[in-house]
Amino acid sequence: MHPFQYQRADSADQAVAAVAKTPGATFIAGGTSHVDLMKEDVHHPSLLVDVSALPLKQIAAFEGGVRIGAGVSNTAAAYHPDIQAKYAAVSEALLAGASVQIRNMASMAGNPLQRTRCPYFRDPAQACNKREPGSGCAAIGGYNHVHALFGASAACVATHPSDLAVALAALDARVQTLGPRGPRTIAFPELHRLPGNTPHLDTVLEHGELITAIDLPAFAGRSHYLKVRERASYAYALVSCAVALEMDGPTIRRARVALGGVAHKPWRVGPAEALLAGQLPTEQLFQAAAKAAFADAQPLEHNAYKIPMGRNLLVRALLETSGLQPLQGPAGTAFAASVGGVAGQLATPR
Numbered sequence: 001m002h003p004f005q006y007q008r009a010d011s012a013d014q015a016v017a018a019v020a021k022t023p024g025a026t027f028i029a030g031g032t033s034h035v036d037l038m039k040e041d042v043h044h045p046s047l048l049v050d051v052s053a054l055p056l057k058q059i060a061a062f063e064g065g066v067r068i069g070a071g072v073s074n075t076a077a078a079y080h081p082d083i084q085a086k087y088a089a090v091s092e093a094l095l096a097g098a099s100v101q102i103r104n105m106a107s108m109a110g111n112p113l114q115r116t117r118c119p120y121f122r123d124p125a126q127a128c129n130k131r132e133p134g135s136g137c138a139a140i141g142g143y144n145h146v147h148a149l150f151g152a153s154a155a156c157v158a159t160h161p162s163d164l165a166v167a168l169a170a171l172d173a174r175v176q177t178l179g180p181r182g183p184r185t186i187a188f189p190e191l192h193r194l195p196g197n198t199p200h201l202d203t204v205l206e207h208g209e210l211i212t213a214i215d216l217p218a219f220a221g222r223s224h225y226l227k228v229r230e231r232a233s234y235a236y237a238l239v240s241c242a243v244a245l246e247m248d249g250p251t252i253r254r255a256r257v258a259l260g261g262v263a264h265k266p267w268r269v270g271p272a273e274a275l276l277a278g279q280l281p282t283e284q285l286f287q288a289a290a291k292a293a294f295a296d297a298q299p300l301e302h303n304a305y306k307i308p309m310g311r312n313l314l315v316r317a318l319l320e321t322s323g324l325q326p327l328q329g330p331a332g333t334a335f336a337a338s339v340g341g342v343a344g345q346l347a348t349p350r
């Protein structure tokens, strides 16, 4: 490991000032992602500014919705009664991620800011434009089964790994920050970037910009998160989806759909949302929406299986969210991808 300085911040202002003035400095919260990257020789910060003791640990009602402090643990958010009752997709996404021990340490800001699980990014012996700009992308000609279907570039085909981020994108969450130039609000779907020619930049945050809270706006519908992964626990999404439906009597008034495991950022699918709005929920409609959601997918050599898997997962999420089909299993259920198992069925074209 490379030598680095460590500093514990007493206030948000102090944390922002410390990182902003120091090249190579970064925040650390639970450390469950960042410390791994340091041990793996991927990140070499000059200074770690620890924000875990800042008073950013409240979950409170805010403008008809809920404000979640950046330092709230993933566990505390997942089991908060208001989040479970009104924003089920957030709770389900959190419980579908990592392990109990990691969720106890992981923070609400750190989770969506974790970096890709692309194995080439995490192996300093491999070319990776995200880790080392200009070095190339070993994933493009390599074993790219966990990589992107949408929004990739000639420089990077990595996907974003956070489950929580997918639910926050579907629910139009807002990110509150404090930066060197003061506070600002970022719509969650705008937080992460597509790779383009600068895949080393994951988000629109500036150097030294601290997330202070995540706001979930008022929402009177039902939401749901489903994820398919290679093991029944402790594994990242191959494909996931978050669905938020607001009803007007029996009609879908508004639908929001975000996909995970398929792009460099949570992938909102406007065409599917437009198709669902104003319609009566039926399995046929959901199949059409799922088809529309993946119509522009651009598979790589090894990841075309994600298209039928994602379509089938989305149909199931819509059926369960609309009540046409009962929820299968507890919140955050995931399925082992054994041949003939549920993921096997999900990977079969319908």
Ligand SMILES: Cc1cc2nc3c(=O)[nH]c(=O)nc-3n(C[C@H](O)[C@H](O)[C@H](O)COP(=O)(O)OP(=O)(O)OC[C@H]3O[C@@H](n4cnc5c(N)ncnc54)[C@H](O)[C@@H]3O)c2cc1C
Pocket: 026, 027, 028, 029, 030, 031, 032, 033, 034, 035, 036, 051, 070, 074, 096, 097, 098, 099, 102, 105, 106, 107, 108, 109, 110, 111, 112, 113, 114, 161, 162, 163, 164, 209, 210, 211, 212, 234, 235, 236, 237
């Ligand atoms: C074995 C394992 C399995 C996992 N499985 C899953 C999974 O299935 N699904 C999933 O979604 N996640 C998974 N995770 C990832 C886990 O959820 C993240 O490591 C965790 O949420 C990161 O939170 P943290 O507070 O520890 O972040 P840290 O590691 O402290 O920081 C992560 C990043 O966020 C930045 N940061 C932290 N706080 C702030 C802030 N307030 N403002 C600005 N920047 C900030 C840091 O600078 C750093 O870049 C897994 C992790 C491990 C180790």
